[in-house]
Structure formats: C-alpha cells, structure tokens
Amino acid sequence: MMQRPVQSTCDLLIIGAGPAGMSAAIASRRAGLDVIVADEGEAPGGQIYRNAAQSPLSDAHVLGDEYLGGRTLIAAFDASGAKHLARCVVWQIALENGRAVAMLTRRAQGAQGAQPGGTLDISARAVLVATGAQERPWPVRGWTLPGVMGIGAAQTLLKSSGLAPSQDAVLAGCGPLLWLFAWQLLNAGRRVRAIIDTTPRDAWRAALPHALPALAGADYLLKGLRMMRAVKRAGIPIYRGASAFSIEGEERAERVHFADEHGTRRSIDTSLVLLHQGVIPSTQLPRSLGCEHEWDASSACWRPRTDAHGRSTVEHVWIAGDGAGIGGAKAAAHAGTLAALDISRELGALDAASRDARGRRSRLAMKRHLAVRPLLDALYTPPAALRRPADDVIVCRCEEVTAGEIRAIAAIGCQGPNQMKAFSRCGMGPCQGRWCGATVGELIAQMQERAVGDVGYYRIRAPIKPVTVDEIADSIALGDDFTRGEFPS
Incomplete structure (x- = not known):
C-alpha cells in the first residue's frame, strides 16, 4: 500500500531561492517565523547568483562584481535558520482551511540515487512566490x-x-x-x-x-x-x-x-x-492559485496584481521579485524583504509600526533600483513586429502549432487562449504554455483588433511542472481501510 507523503508544517513557505526568496527568508526569520524555502536548484542563488558560492569557473570574477556580490546574501541566507529544500519541484498548491498546502517532489541526486527523492506535503500559513523571470x-x-x-x-x-x-x-x-x-x-x-x-x-x-x-x-x-x-x-x-x-x-x-x-x-x-x-515575469504558479494578472503595455507582458508589499489578490499569497515585475536582482532582494515583513505582520509576529520601520530602508533602495526600469522598458521592449511572427513560424513548440493556424482559428471567432487550446492543442504540451501563451494572446488580439488584456491567458492547472504518474500517486493519501478494486473500480 502506498503511504502518505512526508508531511511538514511551517509559518511561511517560500518558493524560489533567488534574491527575493533569500532576502524574504532572512527577514521573516528575524521576525521569528518558521520558514521553509523550496527551490529547484542545487544551491541557493537563483539564476542571477547561480553557483556564486561555489562556482565551477577557475576565476568567477569573469562574471562580474555583481555576481560575486551575491555571496554575501547567500551566506546570510545559509545562516538565517530557514529550512532550505534543494532540488524541489513545487507542482501543486491548494488553499485549504486558511492554510496553503503545497505538493513538492524532491529529485533524486546521483547516478544511483545517492540522495533519494520523494514527495513532500507542506502546510503553511502563508506562501511567498519568488519564482523570478523567464526569457521572453x-x-x-x-x-x-x-x-x-x-x-x-x-x-x-x-x-x-x-x-x-x-x-x-x-x-x-x-x-x-x-x-x-x-x-x-x-x-x-x-x-x-x-x-x-x-x-x-x-x-x-x-x-x-x-x-x-x-x-x-x-x-x-x-x-x-x-x-x-x-x-x-x-x-x-x-x-x-x-x-x-x-x-x-x-x-x-x-x-x-x-x-x-x-x-x-x-x-x-x-x-x-x-x-x-528580454525577460518577463514567470506567472504560472500564481495563475494556478487564481491570482489576478494584468497586461503591462509598457513592457508587453503579463504581471500579477500586487500591492506595495507584494500581497496578491488571493488571501495568504504574496509575490515578490521579478515574478511580480522585472526590476533586477537588487530590487528583487528588497521586494522580498518588504513582502516578508508584511507577512510577519499578517501572522502576528510584527505590528504595523515595526513592519514599516524595518522596511523603510528597503523601500527607499527599491525606488532607486527601479528608477531605470521605465527607460529600459521603452528602449528594449521588442516592437509588435518582433512579437507577432509570420504565419509559417511555429509558435507552440510542444505541439508544433504555427502562427498561421492560430490566426486562422482566431479569424473564425476563437475568443481566447483557452478556446484556442481546445481547437489546436496549443499550450497543452510539457511547457504548459510558458513558451507560447503571450504570443497566442497577441495573435488573437491582432486578428480581432482587441486589447491583449481583454483576450486573456491560459488557465493554469496542476501539475505546474512536469512530474511522473508515480510521483503524483505518492502524493495521494490512503487510509488504513483502503482496499484496491478490480479495474475499473
């Protein structure tokens, strides 16, 4: 009989160990919260500080001072007392009875599984999504x-x-x-x-x-x-x-x-x-939770709706870093701190005055780091001609659907990406629309002379990341009175 997966509880579950996730863990631990950080990488750092603490390069200085500067943040994170779960894929989060319940799969490490994997069930009072950005x-x-x-x-x-x-x-x-x-x-x-x-x-x-x-x-x-x-x-x-x-x-x-x-x-x-x-926010996980998103015309991408503290439109869920809007590593770190302080206030570890006092420095620094963003967006956001390919170009790599097919379906009245998925299988592959979602929406908007924000985006369902049937089966709770029936049962 299959057993229930390993269970754990915490005050705050942070998804992503990049600048935002690490800074949030440090700030929330200082406030006294019990914190778990889940990340797909072997070591903390995210993409910007990947392997900064132990670079395989003989001279990591070739990557620049900013990259090496990540070592200070990584060291502070390691010393924070937060529990770090490396090589963990978060593939489902459900909100139940005022808590967030996340399903994680830890990948085995080594040719012979020297460090075995497994499925983890984590229940948290709050979730911070710090999954960063993806390439456009x-x-x-x-x-x-x-x-x-x-x-x-x-x-x-x-x-x-x-x-x-x-x-x-x-x-x-x-x-x-x-x-x-x-x-x-x-x-x-x-x-x-x-x-x-x-x-x-x-x-x-x-x-x-x-x-x-x-x-x-x-x-x-x-x-x-x-x-x-x-x-x-x-x-x-x-x-x-x-x-x-x-x-x-x-x-x-x-x-x-x-x-x-x-x-x-x-x-x-x-x-x-x-x-x-360029890069755009990674929105799959917050979308699966029902967080509202909006089309940002200045940078031609979707971003979640959050307040100044990173609080999303869904209770118990915060979003920080480039996943909430592209700002760079330093701005992401300060955004993580602000989100952690607000979560600490929400969970009763801090009062509002303490939250605001501790966050004052990060708010000022974040404003400075974001000052250059409008200029960069205006300069480097690719024009529509580069975002809307010719008819013979494949848009959905997984299902090999071309821009011409998408335009033809849009021309007969397809109202949005979800209906497009039913007509063409576009967005139904392993990437679950990560590499075609924005383009599909823009092509429909182009053909129907509508705003991209009105066209919308795919509905994202679990599993958020590809997992095996065996891993999903391991996550199913079975009672002592469970008996298997004949197929079909």
Missing part, C-alpha cells in the same frame, strides 16, 4: 532547430558547469543580458562571431522622456555603457537596428539571415544561435 519567447523562422537556444540558457551553462559557447556563436536580439553575456564571455577569453541587435533605430525617442528620472540609477546606465564599449573594442561585428531575422538549416542551425539598419540583406554562417528579447 521570440518565435522566428528556425528557432526550433538544434543549435538554437536562449542566451539565458547559455548563461546557465556557463554558471553551473563552466561551459562556454563555441567561437562561431551568433548572439541575436536585444536587452541588457545580450551585452552582459557577451562581456562575460570576453572576460572568460572567448569571442562570438557577431552580435545582431534588433533594438529599433528610433527606440531612443520613446526612451528619451524617461532619461532624467533614470539618472537616479546612473550606476546601471554606466555599467551598461562600459559593457557595450568593451564589446565594441574587442572588434566583434555588431549589426544594429536589425530586422527580418531568421535562422536556416537542414538538420540544425547553419546560418542566420537579417536586414541591417540600412535595409541591406546579410547572412552569417554559424552552428550556434543564441536568442534573447
């Missing part, structure tokens, strides 16, 4: 070919395994990470074939009104300029204002085609294409 999908011709991946994924390989891309790699897209990764590779003694920057030539016009307020975060601007200058000095070919980008190849990526800022068609042979069009 950029459907272009050839993006499903072997040899094509996101820059974020390539950076993960560098941080987690010390693996750098080949010298003929082409970096394409826009946004700060495009230049940061190129700069990190140069520091590591590696080069790339070319950088194809798709930032529109006139993007500065939309960004100009935000320039003066952005000076409050001048250190971010100076850092970006230094990275871009270093890449240019290295002699790497840079093509700005690129458009009509596509990838070609028979069995794998072989070359890229694009038009430069003067409209001249160009082609570059390459076996590795790294794409990036």
Whole structure:
C-alpha cells in the first residue's frame, strides 16, 4: 500500500531561492517565523547568483562584481535558520482551511540515487512566490532547430558547469543580458562571431522622456555603457537596428539571415544561435492559485496584481521579485524583504509600526533600483513586429502549432487562449504554455483588433511542472481501510 507523503508544517513557505526568496527568508526569520524555502536548484542563488558560492569557473570574477556580490546574501541566507529544500519541484498548491498546502517532489541526486527523492506535503500559513523571470519567447523562422537556444540558457551553462559557447556563436536580439553575456564571455577569453541587435533605430525617442528620472540609477546606465564599449573594442561585428531575422538549416542551425539598419540583406554562417528579447515575469504558479494578472503595455507582458508589499489578490499569497515585475536582482532582494515583513505582520509576529520601520530602508533602495526600469522598458521592449511572427513560424513548440493556424482559428471567432487550446492543442504540451501563451494572446488580439488584456491567458492547472504518474500517486493519501478494486473500480 502506498503511504502518505512526508508531511511538514511551517509559518511561511517560500518558493524560489533567488534574491527575493533569500532576502524574504532572512527577514521573516528575524521576525521569528518558521520558514521553509523550496527551490529547484542545487544551491541557493537563483539564476542571477547561480553557483556564486561555489562556482565551477577557475576565476568567477569573469562574471562580474555583481555576481560575486551575491555571496554575501547567500551566506546570510545559509545562516538565517530557514529550512532550505534543494532540488524541489513545487507542482501543486491548494488553499485549504486558511492554510496553503503545497505538493513538492524532491529529485533524486546521483547516478544511483545517492540522495533519494520523494514527495513532500507542506502546510503553511502563508506562501511567498519568488519564482523570478523567464526569457521572453521570440518565435522566428528556425528557432526550433538544434543549435538554437536562449542566451539565458547559455548563461546557465556557463554558471553551473563552466561551459562556454563555441567561437562561431551568433548572439541575436536585444536587452541588457545580450551585452552582459557577451562581456562575460570576453572576460572568460572567448569571442562570438557577431552580435545582431534588433533594438529599433528610433527606440531612443520613446526612451528619451524617461532619461532624467533614470539618472537616479546612473550606476546601471554606466555599467551598461562600459559593457557595450568593451564589446565594441574587442572588434566583434555588431549589426544594429536589425530586422527580418531568421535562422536556416537542414538538420540544425547553419546560418542566420537579417536586414541591417540600412535595409541591406546579410547572412552569417554559424552552428550556434543564441536568442534573447528580454525577460518577463514567470506567472504560472500564481495563475494556478487564481491570482489576478494584468497586461503591462509598457513592457508587453503579463504581471500579477500586487500591492506595495507584494500581497496578491488571493488571501495568504504574496509575490515578490521579478515574478511580480522585472526590476533586477537588487530590487528583487528588497521586494522580498518588504513582502516578508508584511507577512510577519499578517501572522502576528510584527505590528504595523515595526513592519514599516524595518522596511523603510528597503523601500527607499527599491525606488532607486527601479528608477531605470521605465527607460529600459521603452528602449528594449521588442516592437509588435518582433512579437507577432509570420504565419509559417511555429509558435507552440510542444505541439508544433504555427502562427498561421492560430490566426486562422482566431479569424473564425476563437475568443481566447483557452478556446484556442481546445481547437489546436496549443499550450497543452510539457511547457504548459510558458513558451507560447503571450504570443497566442497577441495573435488573437491582432486578428480581432482587441486589447491583449481583454483576450486573456491560459488557465493554469496542476501539475505546474512536469512530474511522473508515480510521483503524483505518492502524493495521494490512503487510509488504513483502503482496499484496491478490480479495474475499473
């Protein structure tokens, strides 16, 4: 007979051990709460500080001072007394009787399962979702070919395994990470074939009104300029204002085609294409809990509705960090602190005056770190032409549904992504819409001349992440009087 999974209770369950999750754990432990932090990584840090405490690189300084600065936060988290559950996939959260009950699966470690896995059942008085961001999908011709991946994924390989891309790699897209990764590779003694920057030539016009307020975060601007200058000095070919980008190849990526800022068609042979069009909040988990979301036109993405403390529209649920809106690692850390203090007040560990006093420094710091965001959004949010692919381009990678199929179904009256799912299986694959949801909504809105916020998004159901039937079965509670019947029973 199957047994009920391992059970645990706590005051606060934090999902994600990035800057927001770690800072929240530190602040809530100081307030006296019993805290559990569940994260899919081997060690705390999230994507931005991945393996910062024990980097596989011989010299982690190549990744920059900000990356190494994460070691201080990781050390404080390790010393906080919060219980850290590594390699844990949270695949369901239910709100029952004033508590949140989460189902987690810990993946086994080692070839022979040296550290066995298992299913955990955690009951918490409050939940903080700190799952961070994901790369914005950029459907272009050839993006499903072997040899094509996101820059974020390539950076993960560098941080987690010390693996750098080949010298003929082409970096394409826009946004700060495009230049940061190129700069990190140069520091590591590696080069790339070319950088194809798709930032529109006139993007500065939309960004100009935000320039003066952005000076409050001048250190971010100076850092970006230094990275871009270093890449240019290295002699790497840079093509700005690129458009009509596509990838070609028979069995794998072989070359890229694009038009430069003067409209001249160009082609570059390459076996590795790294794409990036910025990052967007990861919303799957809060959506599964019923948290309300809104379309943010300034950054062309969905974000959960939260108050100044990260409180969502669902009782007992808070959201902090880039998962609540892109702000960067330092802003995420302060957002985690503010959310933890509000949770501590809600659970009776602090009064409102203590919450506000302890959070004053984080509120001021967060305002400064976010000052540059409107300028970056105006400069680097990809235009509609880059977010709405041509008809022959695959949008749903899992089910191989093209933009043309989605437009055709929208043209006959399909009202939203959920109906589109029924008509085409779009969004029904293992990624559960992570890589097609935003694009599907935009294509429907385009065809029906509606606002994307009105079109909506997929309804997300458990399991939030792919799990096996065996893992799901292990989570089912069976009483002592349970007897198996013949199939069907």
